[in-house]
Amino acid sequence: MANLKRTREDILKSVVNTVHRQGLTATGLSKLFKVSGASSGSFYNYFQSKHELGHALIDFEWSQLQANVLEPAVSQSDDPIEQIFWILDRLEAKQLKEPKCGGCLLGNLIVDLVEQDDSFRDHLMQIFSKWEGAISQTLRQAKPQLKDEVNPEHLAEQIITAIEGAMLMGKLHRSKSRLKRGFNLARQVLRNAIL
Template identity: 70%
Template sequence: MANLKRTREDILEAVIDTVHRQGLTATGLSELFRLSGASSGSFYNYFESKQALGHALIDFEWEKLEKNVLEPAVTRHESPIDQVFWILDTLEAKQTREPFCGGCLLGNLIVDLVEQDDSFREHLQTVFARWEGAIAQRLHAGRDQLLPATDPDLLAAQIMTVIEGAMLMGKLHRDTQRLHASFDVARQLLTLALKPA
């Protein structure tokens, strides 16, 4: 029986793994209702459309990324450069958990949604700019550890590109060794930009 008292967060949490694995486009409304345990009326009380759910999932995933990856890096490491290494390690570990090597949900939604609706393109561009900006901010803060010719903004963009590529290839191959090797490319980019010890 549907739980009519499901909260907005309950619904997002209930559907996110399925959307992560198969995409929002391929997930029908009846499946979303079933997964969420909410009646259609309760569901539409929070999300006026499937498109609105997609936007909510983007924000929900970004909030989780901030809370579970970006913010804890600061408390675990004083060095901004060590924070970037920790972020890479944490993202890699996240990929080996559920859904196993499922790729980046936000990256998957680029493939799934941006050609259908420009509002998704704009929303995801904003989120990825924040994510890249969080890495760039740490690289600027750790500038004294970087080679003088290093451009922190360019390095952040390169690291982001490798991260997304690593997660995409991880999803394709479902191979943890390949995933690790791909994340090592991002680590090597950062290592090569460091001043000699």
């Protein structure tokens, strides 16, 4: 019997892995009800549609990325360059734990949703802009360590592109070695910018 007292966060936590693996488009409502353990009434109390759930999952994943990767990086080192390397290590380690290299949920949602509805494109662009902004802010703090010609915003964009490419190709090939090579490319992009 479904748990009628599931909270909004309970539902998001319980469906995130299924959506990560199957995509939101391919996951039916009955599967979402089953995986969440919520009755349809409880589910619809928090999410009026799968569309609304998709937007909630984007925000949920961004909050997880902030809480588990971006914010802890600051406490790992006073050196902003070391913070970026720590972020890369942390993201790579998370992917290596995933069975069959699951890719980035936010990246997967780009592939799954942006052609269906401009609201998903706009929302994901905002989230990736925030992510690039967090990286570029750290790189601005590292400006004395960077070559004169390096633009922190452009470098952040290159690093995010390399990260997402690494996770996407790791997922496509289901290859940990391919994933590692992709993350090493992201590290090399950063090393090439350092004095």
